[in-house]
Amino acid sequence: MGKKRTAIVATGQTHHRSSRLDVNGIELINEAVTRCLEDGDLTIEDIDAVVIGNMDHFEGINYVDMWSIDGSGGFMKPTFKLTTGGTTGSTVGQSGFYLTSSGLFDKVLCIGWEKNSESDTTAAITTAFDPIWDRLVFAGAIGGLAVEATKYMSEYGATEEDAAYVAVRDRTHALNNPYAQLRKPITIEDVMTSPMLSDPIKLLDVCPRTDGACAVVWANEDYAEKICPRPAWFHAGSVKHPYNMLGDTDLSGLISMEMAAKEAYQKAGIKNPLKEIDVMELYLPYSCSGLSWIEALDLCERGGAPRLVRDGVTDMGGELPINPSGGVIATNCIGATALLRIAEAAIQIMDKGGDRQVPDVETALATGFGGCFWSDVTILSSKKP
Amino acid sequence: MTTDLKGQELMVYESRIKVPYTWSVGEVGSRFLTELKENKKIWGTKCPICEAVFVPPKKTCTYCFVTCHEWVELKDEGVLQTYTVVRYDTTLIPGKKPQIIGIVLLDGADTGITHLIGGVSPDQVKVGMRLKAVFNDKRAGHILDIKHFKPI
């Protein structure tokens, strides 16, 4: 036993909003799970194990996997929790691969969720950092990203306007996604005139806070094609979380993304990602990341991203559409966000993308980002490996 | 240059995490708490498949994983399934030490509600005794609108 090929066969997500007062966390999770089961025409009885993740201090619940049993369907099932900050959704997503590929489980439900409206996001995120060395000077998630953006712009001559193109692209794509939180169009000028948060990051450069949940079902090859006519097969995954202290990070590029992409491409046999990958769902929490991090993904040389983006290569209809879902700048329910990237990549392969469907998708790539400049990469394909 | 750390005073840094929360109760829970507040009534929800009546009410049945649409009004009396008398200091339990916490199976419910037991001395509490909810005069839409359950 072991080494079974496995695929995502169903996905579900909530309609993401800034605040869902009508449901508690358990009920929010249940919405995504119910929709996911419906998508695969499955019942909870079909599920062999449950994996769930979120960031504890955003909801203030200890042992979320235990608390959420009524929502996850984990009653009398093997259930556990994984949590790795912003990358939670991708580590949770990848666990479904390992659990089903092992042969010990045939069908596994993976859930990511967050109810960011319930807490002060910055206060909670600040607790991630070392209390003795980093916490007192940590300026929230935005601070570190602003430093990275400044470095990138000064080194390669990129501008705030170049970055704004990324935000406008993702927000425009979101108009096609009925689940996205922010669905009002914005222009470059809107971004450039929006209030400054942490130089050079302005309000419209950055993601919102969201209440939302996402669920996917992985099934191994004994079941996948019975459940889904076009399953999204797992081809490669990597999870690189090499830094722990802010001062250790090398901000000359997103090094963890370079490492994660290199390994995933090698495992999936991809030599020219721009040509060989059909769509990407990237965890881009703010606009400038859409420039430097796609260089880390080897889509172009260092400093070449602004040109790629401005030329429309990454727009819908372009050579390699990025974030047809609208990405993180349109929706950020943190524990779900990286799982949404995997789910949306799967949706593209399964040809279930509706208005946001990219034509003829064979290979899709999803990333996760979070923690201390950590990166995860997952590659899915319509072709059985 | 190497330093011998023997005899190094070991320091401790004291601090707290301050993250305030506003938890969404949700529609189902809100109805339950509103009934406590406005009518001093305890309601539960019932599963259409296994017919379990849940208190506090749930939107989804734990056992069947289906939506519980039906609401059932319950009596405010029931049986003590288990309890404990807390002998240590804790600021988290309302009332003066020793506080009594128990699980009460209300008449008509299939799941017990965990709450405070009061109006009785610790050595008089017995598993199986019948209790009744005592409501506070001032209520806020909170689980502690029920002050405690006392023997009848």
Add this chain to the structure above:
Amino acid sequence: MSGIDNIAIVGVGQTTIERNKLGDTFADMVFEATQKALEDAGMTMDDIDNVITTSNDFWDGRTISTMAVNDACGAGLGKNISALEGDGTFSCFYGMTRILSGVYGTSLVVSHVKGSESENIHITNAIFDPIYMRPIGLDSLNSAAMQMRRYMSKYGVTEEQCAKVSVKNHKNALNNPYAQIKKEVSLEDVLESRLIADPLKLYDCSPVSDAAAAVIIAGGDRAKKAKKPVWVKGVGYCADAYFLGDRDLADAIALDMAASKAYEMAEITDPLEEIDVAEVYDAFSYMELMWYEGLGFCPIGAGGKLIDKGITEMDGALPVNPSGGLLSGHPVIVGGMIRLAEAVLQVRGDAGDHQVKDVNTALAHGINGACGQSHCVWIVGR
């Protein structure tokens, strides 16, 4: 039919369990445990294909608690990593599936906690639902106390039978160099110890401790070539309902399910006969008796009778917790991983002064959540 072929635990490491490891950070403890496990396995970090950390954000006072330790166990070396929040037995299961998937040949799984750095009552109060249960002031002690009373009243188990667990485990701990508390207690000592929350008394409860542990799992050739492999025969895990009132606290149905899965894989039909030693999660004295029943060592409700017969003593037919268990030192999160490490040592004959004779098959058990909501059972052997 076993779902697990050629998976072995090839290295284990633990720090001592202490009330307060003042001189150690989380990373120091994990590094120590990792180094010990590598040495035990005769491996270096080059031999480790992926890493899983196990920790709890509330106990650590940090969201993303894995961040504090992942460079102490390989993330800084660019290894693929994951992080589980819960008991170490569950993260070891996940580490095992990552090998079974064929992607990795070895997994290093680590766990840590410093119970000394926080107030247990506040941390465990946060386990409970914020709307319905937290305002009542529930915590790990008062919820366990309610479970103990429910268990005793349903099955007629006595406080004395529960106390025997404490006497046994404290005595066993004298022979365990890692144990925190090395102090014998008599039955009277336990029964007369200070009331914590009726009917729990001081010596019915485990302390709140600091420790870390590490386990190295290998598959296929990597397992066969290992110095001292201990083979995984069966594993299962399962979660019960969450709200205390949704469960019958006297019956560990999730343990029964987890154990059944593990036994089926391991082809065990008579656990009392076929298992030579067991390390179970005795967070409280009464729990060990309940777990005897869920594990099928005796009929439901007969846990007290089993200990009365002396079956689970060091010289009994099925010694339970020769290490002294958690009553002698309880690092949450790490507790189950230590049970697994101890089971491995027993099978290898490396348990020193607390070695049980002729161990072919050992059982390890971990729990997660309030009142043992979720359970994980491992069967390991020669």
